[in-house]
Amino acid sequence: MHSQKSSRSFFSHVKMITQADIDPNKVIADKFGELKHQIHHSLYHIVINAWKSVYGEDILFVDQKELRVDLLTTINKIVSYISSDQLDNVYQDQLISHDINVGSSYSMHPDIKIPLESFFAKDLDFFHSLLKR
């Protein structure tokens, strides 16, 4: 039943695109292009290694979670690094506080999560090793 609903939904979507006189090939190509770009961004063991091969250990790595958990400390860490400790501490009232994109409220289904974790296994290892330092 669920798959029937999903199928209808999919074909309705295609019909909508066709009726709007949008080339479905272009939509698919654009989505595919964006997906490829996103995958490239997640291939940390390749893209970050390119930076590390030049900069060595001289890069400050920050986990996005740090920004969410303690913005002030994390911004101070960044400011201290980029100014070589020349700048005084930043104070709370100097910061803009609003909700950072915290992600989807849904949890990832294992059918999606497991293959993704397998695909990005090297990148996950790399990610954890970089942030442990």
Add this chain to the structure above:
Amino acid sequence: MNGKFLVIGAKKAGTTYVHEQLRTLSEIFVPPLKETHFLLPFDLDRKKTLYGEFLEKQYNCESQYDKQFLKSYFLDNSTKSVEKYEEILSSGSNLFGECDPELMLLDKKWIQQLKEINFKIVCILRNPVDRFFLM
């Protein structure tokens, strides 16, 4: 006070947020328009987009550094080089940089040249699998 830096990182990892925070600090210059893509192959498309946004949103560009940046960036038609990039980004300030996740995919020849002229690198990351729920 001197220094130059780039905040790179994965998309959806918070570089825009860091850009906004650094913009509030008067001692540091980051461009009023985020992500120039100056050293990237698609910089001209980005320049057109940013110009459109600039006209539409009427960015707050009151400081002398902002004005100098806009003039240099939009009027620049010179060949790409890290020196030119540095000149445009600095806009006369001594401590400057930009935040752009696309720079993470920068060609290695540019990375080497950035290192030679002492750009510091901050890299903001997010669990690569979690990122896919935000696409």
